Amino acid sequence: ILNVEQSPQSLHVQEGDSTNFTCSFPSSNFYALHWYRWETAKSPEALFVMTLNGDEKKKGRISATLNTKEGYSYLYIKGSQPEDSATYLCAFPVYNQGGKLIFGQGTELSVKP
Amino acid sequence: KAGVTQTPRYLIKTRGQQVTLSCSPISGHRSVSWYQQTPGQGLQFLFEYFSETQRNKGNFPGRFSGRQFSNSRSEMNVSTLELGDSALYLCASSFRTGTNTGELFFGEGSRLTVL
Numbered sequence: 001i002l003n004v005e006q007s008p009q010s011l012h013v014q015e016g017d018s019t020n021f022t023c024s025f026p027s028s029n030f031y032a033l034h035w036y037r038w039e040t041a042k043s044p045e046a047l048f049v050m051t052l053n054g055d056e057k058k059k060g061r062i063s064a065t066l067n068t069k070e071g072y073s074y075l076y077i078k079g080s081q082p083e084d085s086a087t088y089l090c091a092f093p094v095y096n097q098g099g100k101l102i103f104g105q106g107t108e109l110s111v112k113p
Numbered sequence: 114k115a116g117v118t119q120t121p122r123y124l125i126k127t128r129g130q131q132v133t134l135s136c137s138p139i140s141g142h143r144s145v146s147w148y149q150q151t152p153g154q155g156l157q158f159l160f161e162y163f164s165e166t167q168r169n170k171g172n173f174p175g176r177f178s179g180r181q182f183s184n185s186r187s188e189m190n191v192s193t194l195e196l197g198d199s200a201l202y203l204c205a206s207s208f209r210t211g212t213n214t215g216e217l218f219f220g221e222g223s224r225l226t227v228l
Contacts, residue, residue, distance in 0.1 A: 034216060043117070043203070046216035089156070091217075099146050099209060100169045101217070103156040 002026055004092045006104035013080050014112055020076045021107040023090030027071035034091040034101065035064055035075055044089060047075075080111040115139065119204050119220035127228050131192040134223045138185050138206030144168075145187040146217065147179060150201040159202075162187055163209060191225075199227045 005024045013019050025033060032051050038044040048057045053068040061078045077084055087108045091101040118137040126132050138145050146161035158171040162181035179189040185206075191198055201224050205217035 036217075043219040043221045044205075044217075045219070049216050091156075097169050099144050099161040099163065099207065099217075100158050100171070101146075101156075102158070103148075105155040 002092065002094060002102050004090060004102045004104040006088075006090060006107050008107060009105065010108040010110070012110045012112065015081060017080050017111075018076065018078045019080055019109065020074050021088060021109075023073045023075070023104055025071050025073070025090070025092040025102075027069060029095035030068045030071075030092075031095060032093050033066060033068075033073050034093070035073070036089040036091065037086045038089060038106070039086040047088075075107075077109070080109070082111045082113050085109055085111045117204060117206050117218050117220035119202075119223050121223060122221065123224050123226075125226045125228060126194050128194055128196060130194050131190060132194060132225060133188055133190045134202055134204075134225075136187045136189075136204030136206075136220060138187070138204075139208075139218055142206035142208050142218070143185055144207045144209040145181055145185060146205050146207075147187070147189050148203045148205065149173075150203060150222075151197075151199070156203065159189065194227045196227050199225060201225075 035047040036044040050066040055066040064075045066073045087106040089106045091103045094100045120135045144163045147159040148156040160170045161168045165181045176192045181187045201222045203222045205219045207215045
C-alpha cells in the first residue's frame with residue numbers, strides 16, 4: 001500500500017520564526033511530488049510540482065527540496081507570517097495510474113502575531 | 114480565467130437518499146478528479162476522468178459513481194447514502210498530457226451532511 005507521511009502533524013510558531021516540515025513518500029516509481037497549501041474556507045492551492053532529484057523550488061519565502069532516492073521532501077518557510085497559517089499537503093502521483101494522487105495527512109501551521 | 118466551480122456548496126441529506134454533485138473545470142482542462150475529505154482521513158482519491166473516460170478509481174464502494182461530459186464538466190453520484198458519507202467532496206481539474214499529472218486546481222468543495 002502506497003503511503004505518504006507528513007510530519008509534524010501541527011506546528012505553532014511565532015511571527016518571524018522560520019519553520020520546516022517533511023513529506024515522506026515511496027522512492028520507487030517516482031515521477032513527481034506536489035505541495036499544496038490549504039487555507040481555512042478556501043480551496044487547496046498548488047505551491048510546487050517537483051520532478052527531479054535534488055530539485056529546489058522557491059516561491060517568495062517558501063521553498064522546497066526533493067530527495068527522490070531516499071523518498072523525502074522538505075518545505076521551508078522563512079520568516080513566517082500570520083497569513084502563512086494553513087494546512088500544507090504533499091501528494092504523490094501514482095505511477096501509471098492516471099491522475100491518482102496519494103495525499104499526506106498534512107501539516108497544520110499556525111503563526112501567531 | 115474562471116476557476117473550478119462546484120455545486121452545490123452545502124447540502125443535507127438523510128440516510129438512504131442519493132446525491133449528485135457537479136464540477137465545472139477550468140476551461141481547457143480535460144482531466145477532472147474527485148477527492149473525499151473526512152476528519153482524520155485526509156484527502157482520499159475517488160476517481161479521475163479524462164476526455165469522458167474514467168481513468169482510475171479509488172477504493173470506494175460501487176455506490177460512488179461519476180461521469181464526465183463532452184464539455185469536461187463532471188458529476189459524481191452517491192446512492193443509498195450512509196452516515197459515513199458525510200464529508201467534503203473536492204473536485205480538481207488539471208491540464209494533463211499523456212500520463213503526466215500537472216498541478217491540480219481545486220474547487221471549494223461540496224460539503225455533504227448525511228443525517
